[in-house]
Amino acid sequence: MQLEVVNKEKVIQFCQQILADNIRKSVRIVLDFEQPYETRYSLNLDGYNFVGANDKGRLVKVVPFYRGYWLHFSIEFDLQSRSSKSYDYYLKGVALAIFYGSEATNEEKLLMFRAEWDNKNDEDTRTDNPQPHWHFQNADSYVKAEYVADFNVFMGFKEEESTGFLEEIGEIRPQPTPKSVNISGFHFAMSAGWIFEQPHKHILTEKSLKVWLDKTLKHIKQQLEHYC
Template sequence: MTDYLGIVSTINKECKILFVEPFRLVPYKGHHNIFLFRIEGSSTALNRYDSEPVKVLKWFDKYWLFIEVKFIVEKSKKKQKLISIIHTNISISVYEGEDSDEKKTQLFRAEWDDFNNPNELHSQPHWHITSSQAVEKTFEEYSNHFDNGDFVSLLEDQRAKLFDVKKIHFAMNGNWQANQSHIHTVQSSEQVSKWLKGLLNHIRVELEK
């Protein structure tokens, strides 16, 4: 599909009803044939995926969202027209924290990568569980608070024993029971917006329990 602006426009139109604060994906810095859009947030958090400070939007209670949509577009060599999207990446991170807390805890991340690759190893879409970073934050705070080398060494040894679960791509929509693939491609802007709305509604129900 070629209508990457249509995907962004449909998300902005259909998903704004889920928020009290204004919701909108806006263009962010890209590079040549990379087109990047991010949520307009009102507070700061740290995206642990690449250790980058990002703006997050207040969702409800103490929960915040960071959403990024990225397109890598192939261009015609003759007319330099956009002819096809060769990679679509949608990333949604849920954070927990107070308004003034710039070290909000990143709980989990949902991603949908469409590489146009039928042999893609990772399930698409998928989850990443990142809540273990709250434990890592505690280790860091204790390490900074104490000067005892043996105690700090003990903390580091214990942290090294923790399984790094955030590296795993947990399948979200694998249809193995129907003998189908674990890969779902991006077909239309409506498909993406329905997935995103359903995902956010489902997450909120779970967080409000």
């Protein structure tokens, strides 16, 4: 089964509108990467030059989303057939990434989690990863470092004079670190139909993208409002 052919300009236009409605700022989706068969676009907000390192370590632009949380959006298109002379594109994938950091500094924002949808047709049996899905980053070390720094400043300690008081009262529990555990590559299913005996891998179409992008952004903001 071939993946749905889409109009790139039309898709970019409605994605841009959905993002603007949820961010409540006038944003643009601009060309980020181009090869003969593949193109990638990402989100841009004029006047903002903040960045964060994505899951591959590449610096990407982020825009303010909600109270210290930042958003990166990207969408990729690929040619339906690389042997054909026609320029019929399909949706290769779409990604939302949430970062955390202060707007008061130009320091890189910290990647927290991602929502992604890679387009795989039914014949693609190389992986059985759920589509769409979540990815979560390991950020414990960053959080602990912030707590220690904030407490030392409050108490008037110099950086090298940490007393270990927080560890003693149990605010920070030293963790055994025999090895580093990284779950950032784990695909957490977002739309699994297991209880209905349905698959967890879905095809990304123009119609499903409209719904997924808007509902996912609204869900993330609602959760941030309630719990962060």
